[in-house]
Amino acid sequence: MVDSDISSTPRPILQDHSQKQFSDYSGTGGYFEAAQTWIDETFCGHIVEKLVANIGDRTDDKPLRVLGVGSGSGEIELMFLNKLLIKFPKIHTCVVEPCAISLVKYQAKIKEHAPDITFDWQNHxxxxxxxxxxxxSHKYHFISACNSLYFAQNLNEAxxxxxxxxxxxGIxxxxxxxxxxxxxxxxxxxxYLRPVTSSQDGSSGTTSPPRHHRNSAHVHDALRQLQLxxxxxAYVCLYKITHCFDEEESEERNQAIDFVTYPIKLRDQPKDLFQQVLACIKDCSVQRGNDWFFQAEHVCFFITKPT
Incomplete structure (x- = not known):
């Protein structure tokens, strides 16, 4: 049973252009393949088996309650759900995603791949x-927030x-x-390329880096402050950015550079700074044949609520 209604009106956080860039570079760069490998090798041990140990296998006929925060079009989340179905035959998932277009794409996928999971769509x-x-006051057994807490107003509170x-x-x-x-x-x-807008992350009383540029260090700090x-x-994914290093300006070059340096338009910066940033991008990348791939490592935090 699938609930196909999307609540509220579209309120995307990212512009459609940035959404398209992420989709394009994720596909060509092997992001989903890297995530699938990590899920195959790690997810069952860290999540599925621990959930069985902590809450049982739900033989009481009640569904496992799952929450996805910033679920996008569902590629990663459906990988999670497929692993959870091995031990939990009934799952109810709440999907929170601000981009209505992404939710429509997610819904199209579940018609083929997740007929036995019920969904609650939250376009917020x-x-x-x-x-x-x-x-x-809903409670969940498993919550995933994959590459989405960049946009929460306050990281500690989130x-x-x-x-x-x-x-x-729950985990x-x-x-x-x-x-x-x-x-x-x-x-x-x-x-200094960061936007001027910043946010407050609460308990430290200091101004945090702009939310677009939060990283694993900020999550480490927040969890320690919260005593959680x-x-x-961690796992590494690669984004194909070969056009970043084209000598001639083109739409493909601009899109590749904008993807890596979002939300700054690097081509509008002084030429010497432009070259310095490009050199750093290349230093963060690997070459395979004629192509360059930006190495984006993702840190995964597992937080279990005490029983």
Whole structure:
């Protein structure tokens, strides 16, 4: 049974252009293949088996309750659900995604691949969803927030809210770019390219980096401030950015550069800075044949709510 209605009106966080860029580079760069390998090798041990140990296998005929935050068009989340179905034959999933176009694509996928899972579609920003969640008081066995907490207004509050939504023994999975590689390394080298807008992350009383450039270090700090125990893992994915290094300007070159340096338009910067950033991008990349791939490492945080 699938609920095909999308609530509310479209309120995308990312512009359609950026959504398309992510889709294009994810597909050509092997992002989903890297994620699938990591899920095959790690997800069952860290999530599925621990959930069985913590809450049982749901033989009481009640569904496993799952929450996806920033689910996009569902490629990664459906990989999670396929693994969970091995031990939990009934699953109810709440999908929170601000881009209505992505939700439509997600729905098209489940008609083919997830007929036995029920869905609740929430076309909201995360912070708006949390406000409604406090009224409904739903609890979940598994929550995933994969590369989505960049956009929460307050990181500490977002993590605490997600932890509060777990049942005892439930598990929260957060993935975010690593501070020491790829995007994290690039923005650490050129912090002055960040947008001027910043946000407050609460308990430290200091101004955080702009939310687009949060990385694993910020999640580490937030979890420690909140005193939430966690385990970590990581995996590398590659984005094909060969056109970044074309000598002649073209639409393909501009799109590739914009993808890596989002939300800054690097081509509008002074020429010497442009070249310095390109050199750093190349330093964060690997060459395979005639192609260049940007190495974006993702750190995975596993946070279990005590029973």
């Amino acid at each position: 920003k995360f912070d708006d969803f949390v406000e409604n969640q406090q009224e409904n 993590l605490q809210s997600l932890h509060d939504m777990l049942v005892p023994g 929260l999975l957060v993935t975010i770019t690593a501070e020491y590689a790829g995007f994290g390394k690039l923005w650490r080298a050129f912090p 125990p966690y385990l970590i893992d």
